[in-house]
Amino acid sequence: MGRAPCCSKDAGLNRGAWTAEEDLLLSEYITIHGDGGWRSLPQKAGLKRCGKSCRLRWLNYLRPDIKRGSISPDEEELIIRLHKLLGNRWSLIAGRLPGRTDNEIKNYWNTQLYKKLEISGSHAQETRNIKRTSKSRSRREEARHVSNKVPVKTTAVRIANGPVKLKGDLTQIVDTSQSWCQTFVDELMITNCDLDFVTTNNILDSASPFTEINRQGSPITKSNLINHQLQYSAVQNEFNTSKSSYFLNELSSPERNPLFLSFNFSEDMAVEEFEGRPKNDMHELCSLHANRQENESFTVCNDQGIQELFNDVEEGDWMDELRLLERSSLLEDDDWVERNSKAVGENY
DNA sequence: AAAAGAATCAACCGCTCGGAA
DNA sequence: CTTCCGAGCGGTTGATTCTTT
Numbered sequence: 001m002g003r004a005p006c007c008s009k010d011a012g013l014n015r016g017a018w019t020a021e022e023d024l025l026l027s028e029y030i031t032i033h034g035d036g037g038w039r040s041l042p043q044k045a046g047l048k049r050c051g052k053s054c055r056l057r058w059l060n061y062l063r064p065d066i067k068r069g070s071i072s073p074d075e076e077e078l079i080i081r082l083h084k085l086l087g088n089r090w091s092l093i094a095g096r097l098p099g100r101t102d103n104e105i106k107n108y109w110n111t112q113l114y115k116k117l118e119i120s121g122s123h124a125q126e127t128r129n130i131k132r133t134s135k136s137r138s139r140r141e142e143a144r145h146v147s148n149k150v151p152v153k154t155t156a157v158r159i160a161n162g163p164v165k166l167k168g169d170l171t172q173i174v175d176t177s178q179s180w181c182q183t184f185v186d187e188l189m190i191t192n193c194d195l196d197f198v199t200t201n202n203i204l205d206s207a208s209p210f211t212e213i214n215r216q217g218s219p220i221t222k223s224n225l226i227n228h229q230l231q232y233s234a235v236q237n238e239f240n241t242s243k244s245s246y247f248l249n250e251l252s253s254p255e256r257n258p259l260f261l262s263f264n265f266s267e268d269m270a271v272e273e274f275e276g277r278p279k280n281d282m283h284e285l286c287s288l289h290a291n292r293q294e295n296e297s298f299t300v301c302n303d304q305g306i307q308e309l310f311n312d313v314e315e316g317d318w319m320d321e322l323r324l325l326e327r328s329s330l331l332e333d334d335d336w337v338e339r340n341s342k343a344v345g346e347n348y
Numbered sequence: 349a350a351a352a353g354a355a356t357c358a359a360c361c362g363c364t365c366g367g368a369a
Numbered sequence: 370c371t372t373c374c375g376a377g378c379g380g381t382t383g384a385t386t387c388t389t390t
Contacts, residue, residue, distance in 0.1 A: 017358070017384080039375060055376075056359065091378060106379070107357050 014048045018057055022047060026054055027062050060101045067099025071108055079105055080113060 014022070029045035035058060038051035047054060060066075071079070075097055082093045090102035090109075097105065 015360080037375085051375085052361090052377095053359075059377095060358075088379065102378075103358075110380095111356060 013042075013050055013053075015053075018061075022049065023057070023062055026058060030058060030062075056103075060103045065099055066101065071100075071112075075100070076108075076113065079109065083109065083113075 025045050025047050029041065033044070035041075035055075038055045041047075041051055042049045042054050045054070049057075078097060079093060082096055088106075090106045094100050094102040094105050
């Protein structure tokens with residue numbers, strides 16, 4: 001049975017530009033009753049519009065926290081950087097720019113920035129590649145493809161840091177449906193483990209596996225887990241610990257306490273997705289995963305994962321971290337290996 | 349001043365996703 | 370497991386405004 005269209009063209013509904021009267025009706029209704037329930041809202045509010053149209057009008061224009069006026073140079077810079085990291089995920093980008101809507105940013109990109117960057121060169125090519133990729137395979141197909149290829153939990157961000165060589169079985173595929181904590185514990189139990197691997201599962205929900213090795217009986221808290229990892233690996237594997245701690249902080253915290261970190265973890269970043277190679281191509285990412293080649297790093301992120309990754313980052317931190325990520329992405333792989341080999345010592 | 353072309357942006361459209369039944 | 374439905378997303382359209390000739 002087919003689904004009734006949200007807003008039939010011949011249902012006598014108004015279309016096109018909104019009038020001041022319609023805006024008033026919608027604003028007043030939402031002020032009193034709140035938004036949501038978009039399908040039934042127009043009728044309740046006395047509007048001859050479809051729910052979709054009402055939602056769009058509210059979110060993109062009438063919402064009180066919309067920021068008016070032109071995009072500032074700072075905002076522009078942030079948009080460019082975020083687009084480089086995230087591609088055409090306008091709602092995610094808008095989420096980092098308070099008061100700006102995805103539609104506004106999309107329009108700004110397509111009318112101003114795209115041209116600007118096309119003139120300056122490389123980024124426009126990347127944008128074209130992103131567009132081509134998204135056209136060639138639908139999101140659903142992509143998701144199906146991913147799930148066939150590797151056991152990636154859809155809500156997980158998984159990050160493995162290369163090009164550090166792994167001790168042990170390089171072909172092993174880690175099941176990301178495992179709880180974050182179990183994976184963490186598995187890693188801890190391997191001597192000289194260099195694999196840095198997390199998912200966004202809430203750490204506190206995953207407490208039980210940790211309990212088994214937590215012989216001191218400390219409460220299961222984020223900081224205790226970090227301390228635990230530091231005890232295991234701080235001396236011999238400093239840089240890896242720092243990375244783990246960083247992602248632990250970013251991905252698992254409902255409360256996001258500042259971590260105590262005595263070293264500069266930022267320079268250890270090497271997250272493939274953020275480097276733009278092979279950005280947005282899940283097939284390629286998964287092939288990398290499946291082959292698990294040495295000197296290859298990979299990241300598989302879906303939108304939710306990325307959102308979670310950045311959710312709790314304060315504005316200032318976010319900008320700092322963006323800079324650091326970009327700085328790390330400028331490094332050539334060879335340099336990266338060399339630096340980190342020195343940092344880790346002769347373990348490899 | 350007027351016409352033509354370019355730029356802008358609000359709104360629409362088709363699709364996907366996730367939850368409920 | 371399947372179907373339905375509300376919500377949301379990104380691409381596209383087209384009306385309006387601005388700029389150039």
